[in-house]
Each structure stands twice: as C-alpha cells, then as structure tokens.
Amino acid sequence: MKIRHEVPMRLRYRSLCVALWIALAAPGLVYAQDDFSLGDEPAPEESSEAQLKALTEPDNHISLGFHHVSDDSYRFGRFNGLQDEGTVGVLGLEYQKKPVHDSGDTTYFGVSLKDLGLDTVSLNAEYGQQGNFDLAFEFDRIQSLGSDSASTIFTNAGASNVVLPSNWVAGQTTATMSQLRNSLRPYKFGTERERIAVSGGKVFDDPKWDLVSSYRFEKKDGSKPLAGTFGNTGGNPRAVFMPEPIDWNTHQFDAALRYADGGKQFSVGYYLSVFENDNSALNFQNPYAFITGWTPNAGVGYPTGVGQLSLPPDNDFHQFFANGGWDVSPTLRLNGDVNIGRMNQNDDFLPYTINPTLAASITQPLPRDSLDGEIDTTAVNLRISSRPGEGLHWNASYRYDDRDNQTPRNEYVVVPGNSLAQDVSATSSRRRFNEPYSYKEHRFRAEGGFRFLDDNELFASAQRRVIDRHYSEVEELDDDELRIGLRRDFGGLIGGRISYLDGSRSGSEYIENEGFLMGYSPAYIATVPGGWENVPGLRRYNVADRERAQWSGQLVFTPDERWALSLDAHVTQDDYEESTLGLTAARSRSYSVDISYAVDSDAAVYAFFARDSVDSDQTGQSVGGGTRVTDAVNLGRRWFIDHRDDVEAIGFGFNGKGLEGRFNYGVDVSYVDTEARVRTTTGSVLTFRTLVPAVTRLTSANFYANYTVDEHWSVAGRFWVEDYTSRDWAYDGIPPDQLANVILLGEDSPDYTVKVISLSLSYRF
C-alpha cells in the first residue's frame, strides 16, 4: 500500500519539507535514478502482490474534508481561498485510468479536481490514446485579494461611472470636506481569474509528424485601486481614489505542426492573443470645489465636474514562429528559430475632455480617431553547439530582437485633468507629441567548457549586446559580459561551482533632454530656461553606462547517504560611474545554508537559513520652478538616498513514518523577516528626517499527519498556524483625509494570526 499524505488542499509550504529530499539528493537533483545499491536481493517468494499493485496502479482516490479557519484575513487567503473565518467543506478527486503496460491498449483518461468548495477550485481532465492523440481540459480559478481595510467616498463604487453621495460637501482641500468621513464606505479590492483551456495533439500515421494546439480563455473580474486627478500643475491638481472595474477577457490560441526524425526537428506555428475590456472608461464625480488655476465658469468643480479615466484598451498580438534543429554530426548541432509578430491596438480615442464647456474650447481637434498602434516584432535566434569530445563543449549563438514601432506619431493639444481649456498657442506646454519607442538588439555569444580530472570543468562565456533605441536618451548601447567559472560534479563528497562575471555597458552620447525635445513643440522648448525637463546630470539606469561584477557559488557536501549540507551565494555589484544623478550603485547579496539528515529510512530532518539583501544608492537634485537653472548647479540642493532591503528566512522540519508505514507525520516551521529602509541625506539647503523601515514578519507552522486505515481508507489532518505582522509608514494610521489634495483609501498594512484545522477522509479505489 502506497502511503500518501492525503489532505485535499493546495495549501503548500512543501518547499520546506521537499527541500529535505532535494538536499538529500544534492543539487545535482538525482532522484530515483541514484546509484543502485542492491543490498540483499529479496527472494521471489518474499515479493508482495500488494507492493506490486502499489507501484504499478494509479492512486485513485476521492477525498472529502473541511478546513476550519479561525479568523478573517484577506492577506492570509489572498491566493489560497481561506480568507474567511469559518468552516468550509472541500472535495477532491484524483482518478486515472491507465492502460496496463503490456496489454496493447494505449487509451488513458484522468481527472483531477482540487479544492471544490473554495474559490481556488481547479479541474484538469485528459484523455487520449498514447501515440495517436491527446486531449486536455483545464479549469482554474485564481484569486488575488487586495486590501480589505480600504474605504471609498463613492456611493456606487465598482461601477464605471461613480458618483458622490447627495449630501457631499466639497472643499478645495480635504480639510473642508465636512462630510468626507461620514461618506466613507468599506470596499474590498481583489480580482478573480477564471481560466478554461483546451489543448490537444495528434500524431500522424507517420509518427515523425504531429500537430499540437491549445486555446485558453481567461475572464478576470474584480477591482483594483485607481486614482483620478483634476488639474494640471502649479499646485492645482486634486486626486481621489476609486475602484477601477476589471472586466477583462483574454483569448490565447496557438497551433504548431512539428516534425522530428532522428537528429532533425522543425516546427511551424502560430500564436494569437486577444485582450478585451468591457469598459473603455471610468467616469467619476469631482469631490473638490473649484480651485484657482482651473478654468473658471466651466463647471469643473463639484457638483458638475466629472472626470474621465481611460481603461486598458483592447489589443491583439499575432505571431508566426518556426524553429528547427539539426544534428549535423553526433557532435555538432545547429538550432534556429524565427518569431515574427505584430501587436495592434486601435480602440477609438476617448475625447480630450468630457466637460462640455472645456470641450467647446477645443479648436484643434484630435489628429486622428484612434491610435492605429502597431509594433512589428521580430526575434531570430541562431546557435551552433558542439561536444567534440567527452571533455569539451562549446556553442556560439546570435540573437536578433527587433521591435519596430509603427504607431503613427502626431501632435495632440491636450486638455489636462478635465480642468483647463485647450491652449493652442504656439508656445503652449500642452502641445505634445507621442513617442513610439522602438528597440533593436543584436546579441553575440560564445561559451565553452573543458573537463579535467574526471569531475571538474572549467567554463567561460563572452557576450556582446548591441542595442539601438528610438526616442531614447542613448541611441546605441553596447553591453559586454565575460564570465569564467569552475564546476565540480555533484554526487561525490564535495560538489559545486563558482563563477565570476564582469560586465561593461556604454553607449553613444547621452542626450539628456531627448524625451523633452521629442515630446514638446520647439516653440515651447524655446521658452523653457535651460531647455531641459529633467535636471542635467540625470542618467536613466536602464540606458546609463554601467560596470557590473557578479560572483556566484554553490557548494554541496555529502559525507554519506544520510547527510547533506549545501551553501549557496550570489553577489552582484553594479556601478553607474557616469551617473551624476539617478541610480549610482546597486548591490544584491543572497546567501543560504541548507542541511538535511536522514535519521533512518522512515524519518528525516532538515533546516535552512537564507539571507538576502538589496541595497542601492541614488542621487537627486531638488530644483524649483522659477529658479531651476541656478538650483540645478547648487550642491546645497543635492540629496542622497540609500535604499536597503533585507530578508532573512529560517526554516526547519521533520517528517517520519510509524506503525509499519501506516502513519505519516511531520512538521514544517518557517520564519521570514523583511525590512525595507530608505535613508535620506541632503545638502546644506535642504532638510531631512529619518524614516522608519517598512517591515514584515511571517511565522508559519504546519503540523500534519496521515493514517492509513486499510487499503481503501485513510484519514489526514493538519494544523496550520500563521502569524503575519507588517508596518508601513505609507499606510499605517493614514486616514483617507490625511492629505490635503488626495482622498486616499485609508488602508492599513495587514496583521493577522490565523489558525487552520483541516481534516479529510480519503477513499482509494
């Protein structure tokens, strides 16, 4: 009888217990195919028919159980469906009908139902004749719960046209909104995806050919926070949060015809993705009274002011792909693939404004009715790889990645924030040009390895990327990397690897005001002192010159079959030496220790510790409006940020068997502590104060047991307790009216202690 831990749930921290097996097997990850240690051969008469059945028959079972959850917590249940206090029944089913291996039959059928009773239910079914065809069906519900401590002032929150209560009292700031607090209504954010997927494959009479295809439909419903703004600049913007209605459908289809014959393979296919949004806009009533700076007598303020926010437009993506491989010889292989696609988006534009008075001011209408957005994508990969001998391997590859943005570029004279009339003067700052970014990359790479002394390998790689961008501060960027390392095969007393990477990125001249020059009219640019939007000296980190050094190492020590000790470390250091302002340096460090011990064949223990830190430095310059030019060079106005994110995780566990294998039990415990700090210092003109770090602490303990009553019945139980604490200065104790010019949601960072007791009865058939 195969002993199995039977709890019909998807709640998993099995990484903590399975880590045991992984550690035992060593990161070479050799499972059942480990060295065969035959030991004493069992005499044929000792063989057990029951043992054979257990090994060769599917483990079909139906499970009925319940979870009792001690407390409500959206955070605890955000992905697992156990967000509500109370008891919920759960049904699970695993059924497989497999052909007996030597019967000649190839028909198989399987159904897997998980968590029926929870919002996270999933169903998988498959049917086929092996070597002929296969069909699969999948249904999955995925939830992602947001805050349950938020509140909103809108009476019909969640709709696509939200309004204020009839007794609303507007104000120029939240200070004078006397009905704000009385108007607050609790609102729970979150989304739910329902996916249905059908896939299949057919092997042709000539088995070298087959056809595979799949279709997936996903419906996503729910809401997420979205802020809407009235106003433009100069201190007149005012914002309010509301739920963005999510009613999205995504269709994905792909099909490929494939050929494989010995050392030659190729496939051709097509992929389609279509996104549909049932809502094109979200309208919201303005809760603010008229603000100086908004167009007067235009009804912008409460009660007539209505704002309009765009919602994600429908879009689609078509892609043809072809790939192939050819074993030119037993030691030489060629690979290639081509992917040619096009992204499209052409929803009708919303109007510049829905305010009728402001709309009447429009003298330069939209240049077009819709974007006609189009990006042609081409990705080509070519590779030659070789293992000319047991001790040597190498490969060389070329990659071409082109995203050619064919979206038309036009001038738009915007009506910002539903609050200002259109300004069509030549020097208007509202004359804006869209920038259809294009990107092209060539990547050249070569790598190889040489084995020596049986189990050791010296390896190295070299890579150059040449990147061209349009409408970017840097037109051409070169990114070079060299890596060298030493590897020793796992499985012996000591195995591991160590490597070092050196990277250097530099490019053509950094045009600091490229975006500004491309995005505004020349007449307006001429009016701007200095002719820049961002302070000179700023370097955007994704295109800035950068030096990178990276060390990586792993060591596994397995003194005998019982013990395994694994050490893992990764360190990356990035320096942006040419960046006066912006990100100037970043470092990430990750270390872990894993240890496992097999007490005997029925019991094992494990423990791990991991420490992870990311820190980065950035420099800024505080610049005023009218004093921008002088402020930009005043070192007293410089400021410095030191970011530091630390994560520590500790886990340990034990599992064992008793009663001749009928009783399985175990415990997994983990503790994860995170801290995110931002430390500001400034030049002499500015002031700063300390910020407390944002922290989270998660403690989780999971006790489980499974008892096999007989060949059909088993019972399982689990007790899971989880405690989570978090502190974030951006949310804690911040009510919706904390800020003068933004009506917030009043969310708190979550705390919870939740206990879950689960029991299930399983029938094997």
Added chain:
Amino acid sequence: MSHIRRWTSLLAAIGIGLALPCTLPAQDLAAAKTAERSCTKCHDEGDKHQVLSILATKHAVMGDPRTPYADQACITCHGPSEAHLDAEDDANRPKPDYSFASGELAAGSNEVCLTCHERGEQTHWKGSAHETANVACSSCHQVHAQQDLVADRDTQSDVCYGCHKDVRAQNLRPFRHPVHEGKVACSDCHSPHGSASGKGLLTKATLNETCYTCHAEKRGPFLWEHAPAREDCSSCHTPHGSVHQSMLKARGPWLCQQCHLAPQHPSTAYSGTGLPGATRPSGAQQMLGRNCMNCHPYVHGSNHPSGVRKTQ
C-alpha cells in the same frame, strides 16, 4: 550471466507479467521479450528503489511503438549492460551502461532521452543554459515514478529550488506570484529545456511577451508610452518576489526619481519630513498612500488623448 540464471530471470519476468491484470498471453509476452534482458529478477517490487512503478507511466505503454518498453524495455534506455548483468559479485557489480545517476556524464545519459524527446521545447536543448551547465535530464525528472514531481504544478518549484536557491529566497518575500499555492508554476514563464528568448529561458521570444501571457492589458501599444515598461518589465519589477508592493525593485517616489527629476515635486528630497504632522491634513502626497501613483497611476502607458502625464 549463467545460462540457468538467464532462463530463471526470463521466467520470473514472465511470471510477473502473468500476475499483472490484463496481460498478454504468456507465449506473446515471451515472444516479445526474446531479445530482452530481464532486470526485474533483482529490481522487483521489493527493491528499495521503486523501479517497477515505471510500468504505470507512459514510458512503459507497449501499445505505443515509440516507447522504450515497446522496444527492448529496460535496456532501451539503460543499455545492454552486459557487465552489470553478468557480474557474480553483488558488492562489486558494475553499473548499467546508463544508470542516470550522479557521477555519470550528463551529456551521455541525456542523449538517451533525446533519442525520443528532441522535438518541441527540447529542440532548443543542446546549447541551452541547463545543457551547458551539464544538468542531466534525470536531475529534474523521475522517469520511474508514477508522479514526476517536476511535471506537477504543485511540486515543480521545489525541484527548481534545489539549484535555484536565490529564487527560493525571493519567493519567500511578501509580494510575489502565487507559486506556493500552485497557481503559477515556474514553467508558466520559463522553458527549462531551452527557448527562443535568449536570457532567462522564457516561454516566449521576449520577456515582455512572456509577461503579457497573463498581463495582456499591459501590451498596448499606447498613445503615451512609458519607455522602460514598453521595453522591459524587469526595469521596475522583480517577478520572483519583492519586499515592495507590486513586486517593484524599490518603492516610490524614489524608484520613479531614479529617472524623473523635473522641477518642483518630482525632484524634491523626500524623507521623514513627508510623514504626517501634528495636524491634519499634512504629509507629502508623493510619499503617503501610493506615492507618485496618487496622481500618476498610468505607469504602463495611457491611451487617453489628454493622458500625457500618465494621470488619466
């Protein structure tokens, strides 16, 4: 192997075959196996390594002529292994030609698997990151087991974490994909057998295309693009997990200020001075709540004609 032992092994294999339900008549099985070496005399149901469970897997379906069992059963993959079978001394018995065990050169044993599994995703295997790192198929896959852990969404990540411990650590951070809950698997984004994506072994040709398979609403194109989002989602996000909301690399406003230092509020030095004061309202709207996104939520792009500042 001695003559007597060879026939005994064959008879034992036949006996096991007869004991299984719906087996072929003994003479058909024997006929099919005349060229087969019997391994199951020793590697039977009592073996501490559960070898026979392969009989419940697709590799053993003899009705499908493509399977190893339809060919020559065990030796199709493990090789004729004469020395292993013929050895008299168990204590010093040589391994099979291919044991798929640690210590065996991965490239050699991988060729066995590639004999059949070199189409589809596996077309890109040779020269891929895992292959050049000498990862063996058997490092991740359990061919003899009824349930291959890496093929099951619930347990797949545990297999990957065996080597990718830094990713395990990232997945323990508070803001992450639902990998632990089995709703997102590593293979939803990654093709470990090789891919067309270049870096990261992604399922699609580029990183962004991979993200769009679940986040298609971000694809656009949009009228007012945000250049780093158009180019590379990982400019701002760490998809394996983060200590910051929305899996951002850093929090606003400072993340945004790494690229935006326009006059007035975008370039202001934010610190504890922006925390709430003694009276209400107070505090910096660029820090509290959702920081820059209190007014500029359209960080992935906006299609509103007036949305150039990512406010609508």
